Amino acid sequence: MSKIQHVNRRDFVKLFGLASGGILLGCNISSDKKEFIPQMDGAFAPNLFVQIQKDGNIILLAARSEMGQGIRTSLASAIAEELEADWKYITVKQATGDAKYGNQNTDGSRSVRTMLAPMRKMGATAKAMLITAAAKKWAIPASDCKAENHFIINTQNNDTVFFGDLVEEASKVAIPAEDSIQLKKVEDFKFIGKTLKSVDLKDFTHGTATYGIDVRIPNMKFAAIARCPVTFGTLKSVDKTGAEKTAGVEKVIEIERIVPPTGQFFGALGGVAVIANNTWSAFQGKLNLEIEWNYGENHSFDTAEFKEKLTARIQEKGKLVPGSRGDVKAAFKDADKVVEATYHVPFLVHSPMEVPNATAWFQGDKIEVWAPLQDPQTARAELAHFFEIPLVNITINVTFLGGGFGRKSKSDFVVEAVAISKKINAPVQVVWTREDDIKHSFYHATSAQYLKGGLDKNGDVTGWMQRVAVPSITSTFKPFSEYAAGFELGMGFTNTPYNLTNFRLENVKAESNLRIGWMRSVVHIHSGFGNNSFVDELAFAAKKDPVQFHLDLIGKDRIIEGKSAHPYNSKRMKAVLTTTAKNADWGKTLPEGHGLGVAIHYSFYSYVATIVEVSVKNEKVKVENIWTTIDCGLSLNKDNIKNQLEGAAIFGMSIALYGKISAKEGAVEQHNFFDYKMTRMKDAPNIHVDIIDAMHEAPTGVGEPGVPVMAPAICNAIFNATGKRVRSLPLSDFGMV
Amino acid sequence: MNKTLSINGKSYTIEVQEEMPLLWAIRDIIGLTGTKFGCGVSECGACSVLIDGKLTKSCSMPVSYGIGKEIFTIEGSSENLEFLREAWNDGNVPQCGYCQSGQLIAATSLLDKTENPTNEDIDKAMSNNICRCGTYTRIRKAIHKAVALKNESI
Numbered sequence: 001m002s003k004i005q006h007v008n009r010r011d012f013v014k015l016f017g018l019a020s021g022g023i024l025l026g027c028n029i030s031s032d033k034k035e036f037i038p039q040m041d042g043a044f045a046p047n048l049f050v051q052i053q054k055d056g057n058i059i060l061l062a063a064r065s066e067m068g069q070g071i072r073t074s075l076a077s078a079i080a081e082e083l084e085a086d087w088k089y090i091t092v093k094q095a096t097g098d099a100k101y102g103n104q105n106t107d108g109s110r111s112v113r114t115m116l117a118p119m120r121k122m123g124a125t126a127k128a129m130l131i132t133a134a135a136k137k138w139a140i141p142a143s144d145c146k147a148e149n150h151f152i153i154n155t156q157n158n159d160t161v162f163f164g165d166l167v168e169e170a171s172k173v174a175i176p177a178e179d180s181i182q183l184k185k186v187e188d189f190k191f192i193g194k195t196l197k198s199v200d201l202k203d204f205t206h207g208t209a210t211y212g213i214d215v216r217i218p219n220m221k222f223a224a225i226a227r228c229p230v231t232f233g234t235l236k237s238v239d240k241t242g243a244e245k246t247a248g249v250e251k252v253i254e255i256e257r258i259v260p261p262t263g264q265f266f267g268a269l270g271g272v273a274v275i276a277n278n279t280w281s282a283f284q285g286k287l288n289l290e291i292e293w294n295y296g297e298n299h300s301f302d303t304a305e306f307k308e309k310l311t312a313r314i315q316e317k318g319k320l321v322p323g324s325r326g327d328v329k330a331a332f333k334d335a336d337k338v339v340e341a342t343y344h345v346p347f348l349v350h351s352p353m354e355v356p357n358a359t360a361w362f363q364g365d366k367i368e369v370w371a372p373l374q375d376p377q378t379a380r381a382e383l384a385h386f387f388e389i390p391l392v393n394i395t396i397n398v399t400f401l402g403g404g405f406g407r408k409s410k411s412d413f414v415v416e417a418v419a420i421s422k423k424i425n426a427p428v429q430v431v432w433t434r435e436d437d438i439k440h441s442f443y444h445a446t447s448a449q450y451l452k453g454g455l456d457k458n459g460d461v462t463g464w465m466q467r468v469a470v471p472s473i474t475s476t477f478k479p480f481s482e483y484a485a486g487f488e489l490g491m492g493f494t495n496t497p498y499n500l501t502n503f504r505l506e507n508v509k510a511e512s513n514l515r516i517g518w519m520r521s522v523v524h525i526h527s528g529f530g531n532n533s534f535v536d537e538l539a540f541a542a543k544k545d546p547v548q549f550h551l552d553l554i555g556k557d558r559i560i561e562g563k564s565a566h567p568y569n570s571k572r573m574k575a576v577l578t579t580t581a582k583n584a585d586w587g588k589t590l591p592e593g594h595g596l597g598v599a600i601h602y603s604f605y606s607y608v609a610t611i612v613e614v615s616v617k618n619e620k621v622k623v624e625n626i627w628t629t630i631d632c633g634l635s636l637n638k639d640n641i642k643n644q645l646e647g648a649a650i651f652g653m654s655i656a657l658y659g660k661i662s663a664k665e666g667a668v669e670q671h672n673f674f675d676y677k678m679t680r681m682k683d684a685p686n687i688h689v690d691i692i693d694a695m696h697e698a699p700t701g702v703g704e705p706g707v708p709v710m711a712p713a714i715c716n717a718i719f720n721a722t723g724k725r726v727r728s729l730p731l732s733d734f735g736m737v
Numbered sequence: 738m739n740k741t742l743s744i745n746g747k748s749y750t751i752e753v754q755e756e757m758p759l760l761w762a763i764r765d766i767i768g769l770t771g772t773k774f775g776c777g778v779s780e781c782g783a784c785s786v787l788i789d790g791k792l793t794k795s796c797s798m799p800v801s802y803g804i805g806k807e808i809f810t811i812e813g814s815s816e817n818l819e820f821l822r823e824a825w826n827d828g829n830v831p832q833c834g835y836c837q838s839g840q841l842i843a844a845t846s847l848l849d850k851t852e853n854p855t856n857e858d859i860d861k862a863m864s865n866n867i868c869r870c871g872t873y874t875r876i877r878k879a880i881h882k883a884v885a886l887k888n889e890s891i
Contacts, residue, residue, distance in 0.1 A: 070832070197829050204834030205822045207771015207811035211835060214770035222765065247754050279774070280761035353775050353783055353835045353869045402773070402835030403869050434776040639829050643875065647832055650871025673780035673867060681863040684873035 023052040023129060023171045025122055050079060050122050052130075056150060056164030058085055060092045070640035073199045074112055075119050077191040077637055082123030082184060084147035085163070087191070092199050094398050112636050112699045113605070124181045126170075133170035134161055186634075186695045193695055195639035200400075212372035212399045213431060215359045220427040221250065223420050224282035227271040227440050230295040230666035231514050232257070238272050242288035248281025249274055252289070255419050258386055263477055265382040268415040269440060275424055279431050286433075299666040301513035303446065307344060310448035310469040310510055314342065318467050318506030319483065323494040326502030328454070331463025335454030339541045343451070343530045344728035345711075347661035348444040350519050351676065354402020355437045360417035361427035366393035371414050372401040379411035383418055405520040405651075410442045438676050439668040442517025443661055445471040445510075449530040454502075459542030461553055463502040468493060470526055475512035482511045484523070492527025492708065495562075497573045497602045498535075499555030514663065520651060521707035524603045528708025529715075532599035533727065536716040546598050546716065547581045554600075566605035566700055573602060575692060576629040577609040583690055584611040584627040593617055594624065595721025599713035604701025607631040607692075610649075610709040613685075614717040621718055621736045623653060623683065628706060629690040633697035645689040645706040652710020653685075654678040657737045660730050677732065742803050744769065745813035759803050760784045760795040763810065771811040771838050775867065782866030785839040785846075786810050792846035794865075809845075811838035817848040817883070820890075824883035832870035840866050844880050853884050 026049045049061035060076050072092040080090055127147050134152035135142040144156050151160040186193075203209035228234065240252040257270030274285035332338050358371035367389055373379055376396040384391045401408055417430040432440075447470040454463035472488060474481035484507055486494075493505055519525075539549035551574055560568040577600055580586075586596065593615050600609045613625040626649045635641050658677035662669045670676040715726040718736075731737050741750045744763065751766045758777075763769050763786070775783030777796050784796040787809035809815070821844050824830075831837045840863070847854055847862040854862070859877050868876070 195829075197826065198831065200834065201826050201829070201831065204831040204837050205825050205841060207769075207838045209834055210770075211773075213774065214764075216768065216770070278757075278761055278765040280757050280765070283777070351869060353773070353781065353833070353867065355774070400835075401833060403833045405869070431774070434778070643829065643832060643872070646874055647871035650873060651869070672778050673776050674778070678867060678869065679871065679873070680865075680867060681873045681876070682860040684871075684877070687874050 022054055022167045023126060025050045025126055025175075027118055027122060050126060052126060052163065052167055054164050054167045056089050056162060058083070058090050060090065070198060070637060070643065071112070073196055074636045074640060075115060076199055077196050078116055078119035079123040081189060081191040082120045083127045084149065085123075086150035087196070089150060090199065113701065116634070116636065116699055120183055121178070121181055124183055125176060128176045128181060129170045129173045130163055130166050132173045133166040136169065137161065137166070193635050193638060196637050198640075209400045211354050211402045212359070212370065213354055213357045213402070213429075215370040215399060215429065217359065217361070217370070217427050220359060220429055221275050221277065221424065222279045222282045223273050223275050223417070223428050223430045224279075224286040224433065225255070225271045225273045225416060225430065225436070226286050226289050226291055227269045227436065228293045228295065229439065229668070230293070231298045232269070233293045233295040233298070233666070234270070235272065236292040236294045238292075239290035240272075242290065243274050243285040246276075246281060246285040246288050248276045248278055249285040250277060251275040251424060252285065253420070253423055255416065255423070258415055258419065260382075260477070261385070262479070265378070265385065266410045266412045266415070266442075266476070267386075268412045268419065273420050275420065275428065282431070283433055295666055298513045301663055301666045303347065303662040303664075306513070307446070307448065310446070310508070311342060311344075313508050314448050314450040314467040314469050318469075318508035321489055321494060321505040321507050324504045326463070328463040328465045328502045328504040331454045331502040332452065332465075335462055336457045337455040337541055338452065339455065339538055340450070340452045341534055341537055341727060343449045343533055345447045345526050345529055346659065346729060347446045347514065347663075348519060348655060348659045349438055349441045349661050349676065350405040350407035350444070351434075351437055351678070352401070352403025352405055352407055355432040355434060356407065356413040357429060357431045358414040358417040359427065359429040360414065360421045362387070362418055362422040365389065367418055368395045368397070369414055369418065370397045370399055371417075372399050372404070372408050373411060373414065374401065374404045374406070374409035375411065378409070379414045382411055382415060386415060387418060387422065406518045406522070407441065410517055434672045438661070438670050438672065442476060442515045444519035444522075444525065445473070445512075445516050447526040449526065451530060451534040453534065453538050455538060455542050459544050461500065461538060464498070464500045465504045465506075466493065466530065467506040467508050468526070468530075469508035469510040470523065471510045471512040471516050473516050473518055475516050482509050483507050484510070488523045491523035492531065492601065492603060493523075495568065495602070496527070496531055497568070497570065497600060498553045499558070499570070513666070514668070521603060521704040524601060524704070524708040525655065525711070528599065528601045529711050529729065532601070532709065532712030533715055536597070536712070536719065537725070540719075545587075547577065547586055550577055550598065550600055564605065566698060568602060572607045572631045572692070572694070573600060576600070576607045576631050579690055579692065580609040580611050580627050580629040583629065583688055584613070584625070586611060591615070593721060595717045595719070597713045597716025597718070597720055599709040599716065601705065601708045603705045603708060606633075606700040606702065606705040608705045608709055610713045612710070612713040612717045614714060614721055616718060616721045619736060621657075621714075621731055623685040623714060625686045625688070627688045627690070628709070629692065630702070630705060631692035631694050632700045632702050632705070633694050634699040635691050635695070636699060638691060641691055641702050642689045644702050646687045648704070648706025649687050649710055650679045650684060652707045653683065653714070655707070656711035656714045656729060657683065657731050660733065740800055740804055742767070742800070742808060743806070744808045744810060746807075753800055755801040756799045758796050759786070759798050759800055759808070762800045763795060763808075769810055769812050773835055773838055775836065775839070780867070781836070781839075782843055783836050783839040785842040785866065787842060787846060790849060792843060809842075811842060815845060817887070818845045820883040820887045821845060821848065821879065823886055824879040827882055828875050828879040830872050830875040830879050832872055836866060836868045840868065840876055844876070844883070847880065848883065854880060
């Protein structure tokens with residue numbers, strides 16, 4: 001983090017279109033390894049801003065996309081905390097996609113992890129400046145002043161002065177040295193770790209929040225695109241007559257596939273675009289196109305065959321993965337019992353409620369975009385590359401996201417909108433239909449895993465062998481990437497929370513015939529399912545209680561220092577499990593047909609344990625209760641964390657119960673929510689979330705860690721209820737929902 | 738041809754094809770964007786509106802169906818909707834917020850018909866609305882809370 005500094009007023013107006021009065025503070029934070037902060041001529045390039053206006057209003061400029069994870073509220077609370085502000089004066093504005101604001105990529109559950117400390121320092125700095133101004137006004141030492149609820153108080157005589165009334169004087173005060181800034185103690189927190197309402201509630205309940213799809217600019221057109229059903233297929237011929245005759249349709253144009261350079265960007269699939277004066281006419285026109293495609297080499301892809309292929313491959317030896325240790329061969333030879341199992345996860349799609357969409361205006365020497373983006377900077381760099389426009393002439397306005405889950409960090413839909421705007425020389429909004437979203441996504445990959453474990457006479461695990469075949473996200477950026485990458489195996493495979501002396505991990509070939517991307521919790525979905533299902537099988541073979549078996553396998557207290565600032569602490573892993581077991585009253589007598597299942601997982605540096613209670617009646621599964629506990633270090637906004645964990649439970653249930661993308665002759669078979677189903681109100685169980693009090697630990701991920709435990713906990717609960725093991729997702733494949 | 742639609746008590750005369758779904762007339766022609774597109778096939782409820790008090794998926798009913806009737810959207814206000822808004826606020830229900838227009842309209846319809854709904858009533862009435870963020874348990878609680886707020890106010 002750079003020093004906190006005054007912001008040049010002219011720059012501020014230019015950047016945000018905000019009036020420049022009052023106190024303006026900015027600092028530059030480099031949030032993580034993917035940082036993207038230019039230091040132009042060594043000039044100060046702030047990416048985090050706070051403005052305090054003369055009416056007392058405080059505006060925070062957020063550089064992270066809001067997609068339902070509550071980040072705007074969380075960051076505002078950190079400022080308000082240190083500033084001793086009154087919550088009602090806080091507003092949050094969204095930064096545009098610009099390298100000036102640092103890496104804005106919103107994924108990897110990292111926003112709070114990286115931005116909390118700078119936000120607190122900004123608040124504390126502003127408070128110190130207000131106190132200096134008040135001390136000067138009263139001609140008393142600063143030490144006789146304190147801030148409380150948007151006022152500075154003279155502690156000697158209890159005189160008060162409103163923040164807003166000090167702004168003019170305080171804005172002239174020199175920024176205090178960083179080492180003189182005192183941050184509050186955890187015990188004194190009023191906002192951090194408490195329950196705070198979303199700053200966006202009023203807009204959300206009145207339909208007034210502007211999502212990408214709600215953007216309206218003068219003279220804009222609406223476009224829908226017909227894309228080849230087979231990934232990377234191309235246009236052979238098109239009869240545009242029907243589309244052109246459709247009421248409201250103005251133009252039908254062909255758009256080329258935009259192929260990204262190796263190693264970066266997403267490009268766009270290309271196809272035939274129908275331009276109309278409203279969304280529905282564009283959709284209708286698209287249905288009236290007569291198109292012949294060259295399907296290309298992915299035409300033979302069939303997910304059922306692919307599943308068989310991967311299943312066969314994991315019977316054979318794969319590539320040994322670094323981190324393997326000990327001698328599993330000897331362990332299996334000496335074992336009292338050997339357990340083997342194979343697990344499958346299908347392809348999945350994010351399907352956020354707001355479909356991919358973008359509004360773009362290509363204006364010759366500059367581009368402006370309005371879009372729901374998780375990663376506006378990659379989009380910007382991508383546009384600069386493909387359209388040969390200097391980065392500084394590209395503005396990306398990030399709207400609210402109607403859900404993201406990883407889909408909206410891939411900016412193909414933005415590239416499409418700009419390509420069309422360039423061709424028609426007008427601003428245009430590209431809207432995907434739900435069918436487009438389901439059939440042309442960057443899919444969460446399928447996987448096959450083979451696990452083999454050895455147990456000794458005491459029922460302790462002596463050896464663990466795991467073969468993983470999962471198409472790699474890398475394939476989206478580099479052709480012929482046919483093995484999971486190191487960063488993917490680092491999501492729960494090489495770093496299992498268990499203490500395993502003899503451990504062997506093998507990476508098995510898995511090519512990609514669909515575009516592969518990341519979805520909420522990413523590869524942890526595979527590792528969480530494989531690991532926890534298998535531990536449950538081992539516990540059963542060892543005739544041990546699954547919770548106790550997990551605790552034994554996590555093993556003695558130990559801290560593993562990794563490369564990151566967040567070492568793995570087995571004690572914290574055990575604590576979430578024992579807390580969950582207590583909350584769920586693990587071991588209680590259950591009604592007939594009910595079962596309990598447990599799963600634990602460590603992801604995005606957070607610790608999660610979940611117990612699920614299911615009932616099974618006439619072979620139909622109902623999830624009755626979910627108890628989940630997270631240790632995410634310092635909890636910034638408790639109610640928001642609860643909301644995220646509840647949501648993760650529902651998202652994880654969708655994966656377990658319904659989620660499946662299949663392909664035949666290269667084309668995705670699902671269409672819409674009637675055949676790509678998800679959890680609904682009737683399925684929603686009681687969800688009991690507990691948050692470990694770890695206010696002195698660094699904050700870690702919240703949005704994703706609750707997902708990977710759900711499918712295995714549900715399947716383990718089904719086994720507990722019925723004795724039937726589900727090793728292949730989803731349950732709907734077996735008529736169980 | 739000109740058509741007149743009455744939305745939240747206000748008249749809008751628009752030039753539009755009769756077969757255009759109400760959703761798109763409301764969003765693209767009239768410009769009230771609080772009603773959302775989610776699936777286009779009556780599966781997700783994001784586009785829910787009330788037409789003469791009846792819960793309707795606006796993506797699947799043509800403009801012609803709405804002519805001469807009173808259309809109520811999330812931009813409107815009614816006694817039950819205001820209690821629901823307060824309860825939504827109280828329970829910090831939304832995450833991304835996108836589906837909540839439809840959820841609130843569906844919940845308004847439920848309370849218009851059923852004074853004190855049970856969990857079963859809620860499951861039945863609210864299962865046509867998808868929330869991908871997964872705020873269902875909060876929605877369930879908030880509907881009960883809205884009833885409580887309404888009873889307190891009497």
